[in-house]
Amino acid sequence: MIRLVLGVAVVGGAAAVPLVADNYLLRLGTMLAMYAVLAQSWNIIGGYAGYPSFATAAFFGLGAYAGALLQGAGAPMPLAWAFACVVAAAFAALLGSAILHLKGHYFAIASLVVAEVLLEITTSWTSLTGGGMGLNLPILRIPVDAQARLFYWSMLALAVASFVMAWLVARGRIGFALRCIKQNEDAAAMVGIDTTFTKVVAFVLSALFVGGAGAMYASWVFYIEPPDVYAVLTSVKPIVMTLLGGAGTLFGPIIGAVLFLIMEETVWRTFLSVHAAVLGLIIVALIFFLPHGVLGLVKRRRPAAPTAGHGSAGQEPANRGGGA
Amino acid sequence: MSTLQLTGVTRRFGGLTAVDDVTMTIEPGEIVGLIGPNGAGKTTIVNLVTGVFKPSTGTIRFDGRRIDGRKPHQISRLGVARTYQVVQPFPDMTVLENVMAPATFAARAPGVQAARTAAMECLEFVGLAPSQGLLASELTLAGRKRLELAKSLAMHPKVLLLDEVNAGLNPAEIDTALELIRAISARGVTIVIIEHLMKVVLSLCSRILVLHHGALIAEGSPQAITRDERVIRAYLGDRYADRTTAAGGANGHG
Ligand SMILES: Nc1ncnc2c1ncn2[C@@H]1O[C@H](COP(=O)(O)OP(=O)(O)O)[C@@H](O)[C@H]1O
Ligand SMILES: [Mg+2]
Numbered sequence: 421m422i423r424l425v426l427g428v429a430v431v432g433g434a435a436a437v438p439l440v441a442d443n444y445l446l447r448l449g450t451m452l453a454m455y456a457v458l459a460q461s462w463n464i465i466g467g468y469a470g471y472p473s474f475a476t477a478a479f480f481g482l483g484a485y486a487g488a489l490l491q492g493a494g495a496p497m498p499l500a501w502a503f504a505c506v507v508a509a510a511f512a513a514l515l516g517s518a519i520l521h522l523k524g525h526y527f528a529i530a531s532l533v534v535a536e537v538l539l540e541i542t543t544s545w546t547s548l549t550g551g552g553m554g555l556n557l558p559i560l561r562i563p564v565d566a567q568a569r570l571f572y573w574s575m576l577a578l579a580v581a582s583f584v585m586a587w588l589v590a591r592g593r594i595g596f597a598l599r600c601i602k603q604n605e606d607a608a609a610m611v612g613i614d615t616t617f618t619k620v621v622a623f624v625l626s627a628l629f630v631g632g633a634g635a636m637y638a639s640w641v642f643y644i645e646p647p648d649v650y651a652v653l654t655s656v657k658p659i660v661m662t663l664l665g666g667a668g669t670l671f672g673p674i675i676g677a678v679l680f681l682i683m684e685e686t687v688w689r690t691f692l693s694v695h696a697a698v699l700g701l702i703i704v705a706l707i708f709f710l711p712h713g714v715l716g717l718v719k720r721r722r723p724a725a726p727t728a729g730h731g732s733a734g735q736e737p738a739n740r741g742g743g744a
Numbered sequence: 745m746s747t748l749q750l751t752g753v754t755r756r757f758g759g760l761t762a763v764d765d766v767t768m769t770i771e772p773g774e775i776v777g778l779i780g781p782n783g784a785g786k787t788t789i790v791n792l793v794t795g796v797f798k799p800s801t802g803t804i805r806f807d808g809r810r811i812d813g814r815k816p817h818q819i820s821r822l823g824v825a826r827t828y829q830v831v832q833p834f835p836d837m838t839v840l841e842n843v844m845a846p847a848t849f850a851a852r853a854p855g856v857q858a859a860r861t862a863a864m865e866c867l868e869f870v871g872l873a874p875s876q877g878l879l880a881s882e883l884t885l886a887g888r889k890r891l892e893l894a895k896s897l898a899m900h901p902k903v904l905l906l907d908e909v910n911a912g913l914n915p916a917e918i919d920t921a922l923e924l925i926r927a928i929s930a931r932g933v934t935i936v937i938i939e940h941l942m943k944v945v946l947s948l949c950s951r952i953l954v955l956h957h958g959a960l961i962a963e964g965s966p967q968a969i970t971r972d973e974r975v976i977r978a979y980l981g982d983r984y985a986d987r988t989t990a991a992g993g994a995n996g997h998g
């Protein structure tokens with residue numbers, strides 16, 4: 421109950437930000453919400469299931485183009501966004517069925533290649549996508565301030581939706597199944613988990629709102645081109661954020677998104693040219709020095725509970741590693 | 745109806761025939777020993793029955809139903825449980841959570857609370873209840889073997905395949921494990937036990953199957969098996985067998 425009140429207060433506070441913030445801050449807020457969507461989504465396949473997916477950019481770009489094309493055909497913006505979610509999710513179901521039997525590096529590389537392939541297809545399919553020239557979206561006929569607020573609130577709503585999804589996953593059977601798969605996939609199958617199906621569901625969930633975020637991004641910036649929406653960095657950033665905050669936790673991705681955005685806005689502006697290399701170094705450093713993210717530093721291991729009996733049975737599986 | 749029925753089951757890995765035309769049946773409520781030298785194909789049979797591998801040829805039935813070709817999670821949900829020769833815990837989960845997993849997924853407990861209650865019962869049964877809050881990786885080897893047992897029990901199995909559950913345990917721990925296995929059997933669970941220690945097999949099993957180079961070479965009561973010439977050859981080498989034969993100690997057995 422307290423947590424619910426707290427959650428409502430935080431979301432309400434975030435929703436009230438446009439009352440006090442200028443457009444620069446609103447832009448940052450929109451970016452933050454978008455990052456939170458990407459990180460929260462990646463956390464499901466990467467954090468809970470332990471499959472290092474680099475497919476975020478593919479889902480994002482696919483969503484951006486799906487939404488842009490539908491809007492270009494005259495559909496209202498919310499419909500285009502919802503359509504983009506569905507397209508990304510359907511694509512993830514197919515892709516997941518094809519590559520989720522791969523493990524570790526093999527899966528990572530296969531998922532990385534997908535965005536490249538989509539980029540090539542999008543670039544060469546000029547008649548549909550405008551190719552390398554990019555695609556213009558319909559201009560919104562409302563004042564600039566109103567636009568800034570609209571996209572901020574929309575992206576915030578998507579971030580809240582991602583959080584609720586992650587919460588449902590974390591506390592549900594599927595989250596438990598994913599943690600089993602992450603720790604020992606063979607044993608997971610042996611205790612009755614349909615590992616293939618569970619992984620595909622996780623992959624679909626990790627794509628759903630990323631597709632929506634891509635479409636929202638397209639509507640927001642009015643113009644998209646393949647290298648922009650299929651950028652490798654779009655796959656890498658959510659990984660860094662999630663590892664930074666704490667993979668496989670509910671709040672890790674959000675904390676990571678905040679920290680990442682702060683760093684991006686302050687430090688890295690000066691390093692724009694070495695951006696990718698810096699990110700690579702950070703990933704390596706994170707894996708070596710901060711394997712459980714910032715949350716791992718805060719959250720000390722609970723004392724071993726060597727007490728017998730049902731009453732003292734302690735924590736639910738859903739709560740462990742759930743940041744709760 | 746037999747609990748398990750393997751008919752002409754062969755499994756090849758490349759050029760190697762790990763299991764060679766094995767036909768065997770396990771009846772409800774039995775404790776059957778499956779023995780044979782290292783590399784005889786015992787673990788492969790467990791992997792075939794539990795769906796980890798598909799037979800190259802042959803059929804496997806459980807309670808009359810064909811199960812060869814089904815996936816491990818489907819077979820485990822039917823009530824076929826196994827323990828691993830090399831223990832396979834979920835290392836970063838607590839002991840309790842480890843056992844809640846099969847209760848949740850294989851036995852389909854209706855909720856978290858039901859899964860926990862079922863898991864606690866299994867932990868108490870194997871004597872691990874005091875360690876419920878430890879991480880699985882913190883258990884001793886004996887503890888992890890018992891965790892394997894508790895996990896397989898939480899699946900509400902009809903048949904339990906125990907793959908060298910006693911390997912690496914000291915004599916006192918083995919005695920405890922034997923008691924446990926008897927108690928599990930007393931609950932009506934059919935048990936196939938793979939063992940190296942003859943003492944264990946002889947004291948537990950009503951029937952023993954002997955595997956050598958993937959093929960079933962003998963089958964019978966513990967007394968008959970210990971006198972079977974081919975078994976003695978397989979285990980102790982030809983010279984020993986010849987000597988005992990010469991002394992009139994061995995007896996062919998079909
Ligand atoms: N996955 C596999 N791939 C290739 N060969 C295997 C595989 N599993 C088992 N084998 C081979 O099959 C034979 C039987 O192995 P196994 O069933 O583990 O024997 P046991 O459990 O009786 O010691 C061995 O020669 C082993 O090397
Ligand atoms: Mg073996």
